Amino acid sequence: MANILAVDDEEAILVMIQKILSKDGHSVKTISNPADIDNIKLENFDLILLDVMMPGMDGFTLCNRIRNYVDCPVLFLTAKTDEDSLVYGLGNGADDYICKPFGKMELLARVNAHLRREHREHFVRLSFGDTEFNLSAKQLIINNEVVRLTKGEYEICEFLARNKGQVFSKEQIYEKVFGFDRESNDSTIAMHIKNIRAKLEQSGYSPIKTVWGIGYKWIER
């Protein structure tokens, strides 16, 4: 799942880390001599676990040094449980500070949380229930499935959904969505509404309701 590097001078701990993480599907490389870290391509790792107190090199300095060419999460594993050390560690480029003795499940949970975060997409969203507008991708997603809408169709949906419950005339919709008014736009909107409905119907949704004589509205469910 992920490439993880663990650096610690205690073999027993490395064995434990190796066991826990590889059981969860990760590929783990261990180093017991911190000096060896210079012979390794750190760029290839998705996450690094670092002991703080190691003979010949302290983890803080090491972390600070490798931060120049490493973007991935770096987590300290340490017996130094005082607050000052923690603050110092986090202030020197680390992303987490796990105190020994730590629970096996805690280690795994923290590692996975950091990995998950690394892959978290930063999209601007607008969502209610199982309906989601991905404003960055300009996509309407229903039940984790993308509904293939044209630009105009999408814009109409987003506009109505943003103001769900409110009724808008065809004219208003046209003006709000396309930005200007026009001679005969009612039939255009009617057309779009029809097409949108047909597409959403396939996902089992009918969110656009006709308010007779007035217009349309997106109903909240």
Next chain:
Amino acid sequence: MANILAVDDEEAILVMIQKILSKDGHSVKTISNPADIDNIKLENFDLILLDVMMPGMDGFTLCNRIRNYVDCPVLFLTAKTDEDSLVYGLGNGADDYICKPFGKMELLARVNAHLRREHREHFVRLSFGDTEFNLSAKQLIINNEVVRLTKGEYEICEFLARNKGQVFSKEQIYEKVFGFDRESNDSTIAMHIKNIRAKLEQSGYSPIKTVWGIGYKWIER
């Protein structure tokens, strides 16, 4: 510096959080009634602190719910110090789990570490699957083979790939990649896209998708 939301039913803790964080330059909003969270635009926050045990709503559920439309770091503050709760919390979308009573400096250090990370640019590595950008050599490598792109072509690819999933208009792409705006740049970008596609096609890749009427986006297969 950052907009932070803190949710806790204990006023004393909120006051403390407020004090610590605002002293460090952050803008802090506090909520003592978790139900109020529905009346707040969560998108505006850079980081959220959440108590786990609150009357009427538990933080785990809340976190899981808001994760649908919130990308920012969410940190639990909790008196539940057992490992199971920690694992459960981190497994439900949280990014950290801070046990009460926590040190003031620890809170600040963790908050800042998360914020710093959020702004950490990936300057070393950008890759997915067998597609890799060598950012220092300015090369796109697919299946261990270098794709011969011109500088402009490469920059467009890197920009789109960095923001994969997001749609950008031709104008936006031009501005972001070449740094300035221009009278007629649409056809230039269209041209580059065409050439990029032709080159990537030879490696069997078609990562750039046209979003009709809006622009282009990089899709991760």
Next chain:
DNA sequence: CCAATTCTTTATAAAATCTTTAAAATTATA
């Protein structure tokens, strides 16, 4: 300064979307 590469423009073809038209269906109301 020249040659090669890259970027930009122009023109045309192709594709997708939007708009119009008109008829059918539905709803409101007299």
Next chain:
DNA sequence: TATAATTTTAAAGATTTTATAAAGAATTGG
């Protein structure tokens, strides 16, 4: 119930946007 108003629907036409090709301008490296 009949009539008028409104919405729905289908299909064709118009428009807009993108893709492609080729040629000209600018830039770069030797």
